[in-house]
Amino acid sequence: xxxxxxxxxxxxxxxxxxxxxxxxxxxxxxxxNNRQTLTDADADGRALFQSWCEAEGCxxxxxxxxxxxARREGTDPDALPVYVxxxxxxxxxxxxxxxVLGVLGxxxxxxxxxxxxxxxxxxxxxxxxxxxxxxxxxxAMLASGxxxxxxxxxxxxxxxxxxxxxxxxxxDRIGWRGAEEVGARKMHAFFELHIEQGxxxxxxxxxxxxxxxxxxxSWTQVTITGKEAHTGSTPMPLRRNAGLxxxxxxxxxxxxxxSHAPDAVGAAGHIDIYPNSRNVIPGKAVFTVDFRSxxxxxxxxxxxxxxxxxxxxxxxxxxGIEFEKVGGFDPVEFDETCVTAVxxxxxxxxxxxxDLISGAGHDACWINRVAPTAMVMCxxxxxxxxxxxxxxxxxxxxxxxxxxxxxxxxxxxxxx
Amino acid sequence: xxxxxxxxxxxxxxxxxxxxxxxxxxxxxxxxNNRQTLTDADADGRALFQSWCEAEGCxxxxxxxxxxxARREGTDPDALPVYVxxxxxxxxxxxxxxxVLGVLGxxxxxxxxxxxxxxxxxxxxxxxxxxxxxxxxxxAMLASGxxxxxxxxxxxxxxxxxxxxxxxxxxDRIGWRGAEEVGARKMHAFFELHIEQGxxxxxxxxxxxxxxxxxxxSWTQVTITGKEAHTGSTPMPLRRNAGLxxxxxxxxxxxxxxSHAPDAVGAAGHIDIYPNSRNVIPGKAVFTVDFRSxxxxxxxxxxxxxxxxxxxxxxxxxxGIEFEKVGGFDPVEFDETCVTAVxxxxxxxxxxxxDLISGAGHDACWINRVAPTAMVMCxxxxxxxxxxxxxxxxxxxxxxxxxxxxxxxxxxxxxx
Numbered sequence: 001x002x003x004x005x006x007x008x009x010x011x012x013x014x015x016x017x018x019x020x021x022x023x024x025x026x027x028x029x030x031x032x033n034n035r036q037t038l039t040d041a042d043a044d045g046r047a048l049f050q051s052w053c054e055a056e057g058c059x060x061x062x063x064x065x066x067x068x069x070a071r072r073e074g075t076d077p078d079a080l081p082v083y084v085x086x087x088x089x090x091x092x093x094x095x096x097x098x099x100v101l102g103v104l105g106x107x108x109x110x111x112x113x114x115x116x117x118x119x120x121x122x123x124x125x126x127x128x129x130x131x132x133x134x135x136x137x138x139x140a141m142l143a144s145g146x147x148x149x150x151x152x153x154x155x156x157x158x159x160x161x162x163x164x165x166x167x168x169x170x171x172d173r174i175g176w177r178g179a180e181e182v183g184a185r186k187m188h189a190f191f192e193l194h195i196e197q198g199x200x201x202x203x204x205x206x207x208x209x210x211x212x213x214x215x216x217x218s219w220t221q222v223t224i225t226g227k228e229a230h231t232g233s234t235p236m237p238l239r240r241n242a243g244l245x246x247x248x249x250x251x252x253x254x255x256x257x258x259s260h261a262p263d264a265v266g267a268a269g270h271i272d273i274y275p276n277s278r279n280v281i282p283g284k285a286v287f288t289v290d291f292r293s294x295x296x297x298x299x300x301x302x303x304x305x306x307x308x309x310x311x312x313x314x315x316x317x318x319x320g321i322e323f324e325k326v327g328g329f330d331p332v333e334f335d336e337t338c339v340t341a342v343x344x345x346x347x348x349x350x351x352x353x354x355d356l357i358s359g360a361g362h363d364a365c366w367i368n369r370v371a372p373t374a375m376v377m378c379x380x381x382x383x384x385x386x387x388x389x390x391x392x393x394x395x396x397x398x399x400x401x402x403x404x405x406x407x408x409x410x411x412x413x414x415x416x
Numbered sequence: 417x418x419x420x421x422x423x424x425x426x427x428x429x430x431x432x433x434x435x436x437x438x439x440x441x442x443x444x445x446x447x448x449n450n451r452q453t454l455t456d457a458d459a460d461g462r463a464l465f466q467s468w469c470e471a472e473g474c475x476x477x478x479x480x481x482x483x484x485x486a487r488r489e490g491t492d493p494d495a496l497p498v499y500v501x502x503x504x505x506x507x508x509x510x511x512x513x514x515x516v517l518g519v520l521g522x523x524x525x526x527x528x529x530x531x532x533x534x535x536x537x538x539x540x541x542x543x544x545x546x547x548x549x550x551x552x553x554x555x556a557m558l559a560s561g562x563x564x565x566x567x568x569x570x571x572x573x574x575x576x577x578x579x580x581x582x583x584x585x586x587x588d589r590i591g592w593r594g595a596e597e598v599g600a601r602k603m604h605a606f607f608e609l610h611i612e613q614g615x616x617x618x619x620x621x622x623x624x625x626x627x628x629x630x631x632x633x634s635w636t637q638v639t640i641t642g643k644e645a646h647t648g649s650t651p652m653p654l655r656r657n658a659g660l661x662x663x664x665x666x667x668x669x670x671x672x673x674x675s676h677a678p679d680a681v682g683a684a685g686h687i688d689i690y691p692n693s694r695n696v697i698p699g700k701a702v703f704t705v706d707f708r709s710x711x712x713x714x715x716x717x718x719x720x721x722x723x724x725x726x727x728x729x730x731x732x733x734x735x736g737i738e739f740e741k742v743g744g745f746d747p748v749e750f751d752e753t754c755v756t757a758v759x760x761x762x763x764x765x766x767x768x769x770x771d772l773i774s775g776a777g778h779d780a781c782w783i784n785r786v787a788p789t790a791m792v793m794c795x796x797x798x799x800x801x802x803x804x805x806x807x808x809x810x811x812x813x814x815x816x817x818x819x820x821x822x823x824x825x826x827x828x829x830x831x832x
Binding site: 217262292358361383 | 619654660663666694695697706743802
């Protein structure tokens, strides 16, 4: 048993062709994809993926939430499998690579090993997690969350889409519910390849991101209450302008995030003003502050300062202010051995790389709770994702899948 | 011919009863009124007003835009009439007093003069301007604007409501189009009584506002363009946050307005953020800055500073910024003789008073262009208007109508 040599490479053209073939299922309106979870298109995508896995001699497992596990046997019947994958579902206006690259890159590992007749001690299981996106049935990363014990399965099945359809019913309808208990599988390790969904790798000209942490997230909804009044007939000293109060809190959010540079970030993407009329001073502003950091103590400090300093701003202006935590998850520290395997793989293959903190959530962030886990990232054009214009190059995809393969095969152990 | 003595007073209970009677027509859902222009309720309100005018022996004139002119004759056949009035139409969720007090307060003058057998040299014409509110057919003060030559009549008749109905067609439908050419009437003077729609009089415990100016208005729509990006995976230095740029411009708007204290004001009541999603850094912010001042040069300075200093803010942040002037009117300086008549009337009657700048637009602001004009204001509770909870006291209404009567009668000249 040994690590693979640097000449072991995936077939980049075959990977790219598979990406393009999968993208024909559930096409979007602007060159991307709309293959939302548990739709007919999702079922078609699953069937295509299954046919490819079976052609490679894999057996397909399916759990009660529809997550697919395509197994390539190892030589040691007692060795736990190395899992590798991501998700095939997309945003309603999604791209061709977000999630898909991670599943088909994993499949390409199996194809390459089969081509070369390479055997591993641990089995390798290519995984397609159900409902990573969470746009049809919130929250995101639903099946991996149940797998990792974060959510109850019954609760997950009760999630409803905008038309009131239940997750469990739609899973039955498309015919992809399995018998296997969710979370029963034990993993030797889990690896996930994903596009960065951010601008760092492209900006720095790096081929590979070695993901060491997942950022923790805190969402605080802030409601500032002033007094609706006519913009013309209310003198400045008598105004209680909730919009101006919001502006000052937004400036404070920037200041707080920058005080924890370079890893912490903060912004408000959601802002609603009431009554939102040109000639009425805003009586109410509701906005959500998004703070992220790989360090839990930093997140807690940012939350506290938002409440303390936001409260002071409101008090000075005669405004009311309320804070409600509406979402969050703790930072993730990926497994050191798995991360090292990824970094070594990039090094061995001669790809430029840097350590990276994942700003977005991924199935790997939940699975890290129940198995040693790491992620590989490749650049995407302009940091763009969740958008039909999402784009990557064939070279980036190839490099990402090469590194993924080397990390997986080193962990699974080549049998000489 | 002489000014009235201080013992000449309107009948406050009769005025209040008429206000309450009119408020039964087009009731709102929360104690106020929905009697929007050219609706069936507007027609009913007009009919009630006409019946009251005719009961007082007035003749009713009606122009081609539906403005009503109820005339009480004077003794001098060559003397131009003194016009007095406001509007009976309301906001969709309007109060019982905004506009209505000015029309029924004017009617109360006629009733009082008739009770006492007082004759004036100039005729007195109680006026109900069509479509002051502009909520159904924008813009506001439409008929008085045509009367004063600000708008073309054909353009006014082509204004459409949200259902695509034309102003001219709806005027015909409710049967209140007259034959008289709009703006043909010549006025000796025009007076308008209105609730303040602001908090100053109540806060200072004054009975009467002597309106010396109407504030000029400038609406600049600002569009800031940044870049939509994931709130998690985009490092702070790589962000181009249009929402933060907006926050800094809003702070600048406050600073600019305060630099012209105490009369200038500035705020943004309308704010839209795109795509307005919790985990997307705003790529675009669109908001409207409302600057007002009684001094045209101040308005021009504020507009210029917004463009210059807003442009600098955007440039420093790598944001795009565009400015579009989407509305405005010049400040109004009311006629000195008419204003003095109002001030003298308050003094003579022993009501506490202060000079006031009207922050909102009124029919009087347009009529001031074609006739000597002034306004009387009375307090309203908490500065609230354009709201069904709009409230005034019987005493405030009485004081306002008393001062209106004295100013009108002094200007029309009592015939001994």
